[in-house]
Amino acid sequence: xxGNIAMIDGVITQREYWNGxxxxxxxxxxxxxxxxxxxxxxxxxxxARLRVDSSxxxxxxxxxxxxxxxxxxxxxxxxxxxVDLSAPLLAVARERAEIEALAGASITFIxxxxxxxxxxxxxxxxxxSRFGVMFFEASGAAFANIRKxxxxxxxxxxxxxxxxxxxxxxxxxxxxxLPLVPALEPALPDAPGPFRFAEAESIxxxxxxxxxxxxxxxxxxxxxxxxxxxxxxxxxxxxxxxxFAIELGPVSRLLRxxxxxxxxxxxxxxxxxxxDRALSGAVTLAAGCWLVSAMR
Ligand SMILES: C[S@@+](CC[C@H](N)C(=O)[O-])C[C@H]1O[C@@H](n2cnc3c(N)ncnc32)[C@H](O)[C@@H]1O
Numbered sequence: 001x002x003g004n005i006a007m008i009d010g011v012i013t014q015r016e017y018w019n020g021x022x023x024x025x026x027x028x029x030x031x032x033x034x035x036x037x038x039x040x041x042x043x044x045x046x047x048a049r050l051r052v053d054s055s056x057x058x059x060x061x062x063x064x065x066x067x068x069x070x071x072x073x074x075x076x077x078x079x080x081x082x083v084d085l086s087a088p089l090l091a092v093a094r095e096r097a098e099i100e101a102l103a104g105a106s107i108t109f110i111x112x113x114x115x116x117x118x119x120x121x122x123x124x125x126x127x128x129s130r131f132g133v134m135f136f137e138a139s140g141a142a143f144a145n146i147r148k149x150x151x152x153x154x155x156x157x158x159x160x161x162x163x164x165x166x167x168x169x170x171x172x173x174x175x176x177x178l179p180l181v182p183a184l185e186p187a188l189p190d191a192p193g194p195f196r197f198a199e200a201e202s203i204x205x206x207x208x209x210x211x212x213x214x215x216x217x218x219x220x221x222x223x224x225x226x227x228x229x230x231x232x233x234x235x236x237x238x239x240x241x242x243x244f245a246i247e248l249g250p251v252s253r254l255l256r257x258x259x260x261x262x263x264x265x266x267x268x269x270x271x272x273x274x275x276d277r278a279l280s281g282a283v284t285l286a287a288g289c290w291l292v293s294a295m296r
Contacts, residue, residue: 019087026248030089032248036224039222040159040222041066041069044066044130044157045069051074054074055078055080055125056070056128057119057124058070058129059083059129060084060130061083061084062086062093062130064093064094066130067107070126075104077105079105081107081119083110083114084112114142114146115142122151123149127149127154127156127157129157133158133160144210150296156294156296159292160196160203161194161250162289163195163198163199166221168285168286169286169287174251176273181262203292207292207294213295214294215293216292216294217291220291222287224284225282227239227283235278237278237281242273243267
């Protein structure tokens with residue numbers, strides 16, 4: 001559990017966080033994020049085993065990548081409902097879906113808090129989330145609400161991060177950035193944030209308490225290519241990878257309130273570190289997640 005990162009989330013609400021500068025930055029960089037996370041997305045969909053013509057709920061759908069992939073797989077008679085509390089991310093998702101999900105299932109994007117919004121009863125065969133369930137202030141109530149929306153026998157499948165040590169794509173830049181920023185108070189263990197479910201036991205316990213059955217929590221590791229050089233130099237790839245890690249990864253939280261001078265020093269040092277690791281013009285580091293599946 002990383003208190004330094006999670007604590008910042010305690011200061012403002014998740015709605016403010018994802019509707020502010022962070023939401024706008026994620027919205028601008030949606031293509032990059034989806035490309036980097038593609039190997040993890042593939043693992044999520046392999047596990048979810050979507051049935052054609054069925055209905056699916058995407059929780060914390062962000063800019064819509066998973067909702068759009070799901071709509072294509074469910075086919076024209078399927079149905080996708082995608083929930084998020086970030087207006088800027090939903091704006092991108094709606095625009096994308098109009099272009100990219102034409103032949104697929106209908107998608108309804110809802111701006112709402114998945115913890116408390118009435119998601120309906122016994123409506124969905126599938127519920128999925130790519131890194132959207134760790135930000136609940138009341139996880140027990142949220143998972144109970146999601147479970148109620150599933151049909152009996154329906155499945156929740158989601159991805160969340162394991163510990164920082166299991167995620168070199170986060171641990172390496174974080175190690176470089178930590179000496180540049182003031183030490184922060186440790187966070188409460190249950191505080192919302194990317195590492196809320198880093199310990200597998202807490203996921204199983206919360207899901208069981210919410211009434212889920214047949215819970216599996218599998219560790220998966222995938223290499224993530226943060227950037228590659230194309231026609232450029234390896235150092236350009238390292239700079240782009242540093243930009244990704246610092247602007248979009250969990251390390252961004254460490255630098256959020258820092259002046260431009262510290263941010264650019266962090267960017268330069270992380271790029272130097274990544275340049276040493278670039279291979280054939282690509283910066284690739286491992287990511288470690290829990291792939292979780294549970295049945296109503
Ligand atoms: C790390 S992002 C992941 C977004 C998207 N699933 C993806 O993989 O690109 C987390 C998302 O969860 C959303 N979120 C956080 N708390 C939420 C809540 N209580 N209800 C609905 N969405 C929430 C945020 O707005 C954000 O879009």
